[in-house]
Amino acid sequence: MSEKAYKIFFGTLNNKNRLKIINLLRKGTKCVHDISAELKFNQTTVSHNLKRLLHCGFVFVENKGKHRYYSLNKKTIKPLMGLIDRHMHHFCEKIAKGER
Amino acid sequence: MSEKAYKIFFGTLNNKNRLKIINLLRKGTKCVHDISAELKFNQTTVSHNLKRLLHCGFVFVENKGKHRYYSLNKKTIKPLMGLIDRHMHHFCEKIAKGER
DNA sequence: ATAATATATGCTTATTATAACATATGTCAG
DNA sequence: CTGACATATGTTATAATAAGCATATATTAT
Secondary structure, three states, X not given: OOHHHHHHHHHHHOOHHHHHHHHHHOOXXXXXXXXXXXXXXXXXXXXXXXXXXXXOOOEEEEEEOOEEEEEEOHXXXXXXXXXXXXXXXXXXXXXXXXXX | OOHHHHHHHHHHHOOHHHHXXXXXHOOOOXXXXXXXXXXXXXXXXXXXXXXXXXXXXXXXXXXXOOEEEEEEOHHHHHHHHHHHHHHHHHHHHHHHOOOO
16 A cells, blocks of 8 residues: 555544544534534535545535535444554553643 | 544554554564664654654564664554555545545 | 763754635525 | 525645754663
């Protein structure tokens, strides 16, 4: 796997707001307006972040009238989150010590 | 899992040099000097990055005389890389279109 | 105790990424 | 066709991050 691919993958995931969007979408498909309202994010911020999530296949879109419904790529997200949970469970003491 | 935990996890992985270090360590345990020499990185850069990898449990250290040998936490790294490879395999067309 | 080698850490600068404004585009209702 | 709503995009100021210098600490040999 290329260096660039890793960068895209982790770079996309390494963002507070995008992670919040991902976690919101885990509950179900939502349109931009709903995401914006529920997370209290600016609409442009949501759109920009969805664009990036879309670009690397973490989410999918479907047009329905004037709305665009975004859904999660659960095939990737689910095992990914499970992996993190397992890792954190074993290394939480170290992690808990600080931010860095 | 906390927002902070995700940030630490992805933030640590989202770095060219740290990923190179990880990929180098996949081949086996190495000391700072070896990593520095093989990747042509400044020694301080290597130490700073190893510190961060160590802090979140991606690598382990063992002291041997004046050397410190770093090894990968394969329990996490192996499935993680596998996951990325699988994801990229399915979404490479989209990824290949650009950097962002 | 001193020199030599290996590694770590504090700090500053340069790079990169993010958020949000302003605005553009798209879709539907009337 | 116009207005209203939904979403997207270009741009930029700000904030987060990284790299490397200078230096500190640790270990070993003499």
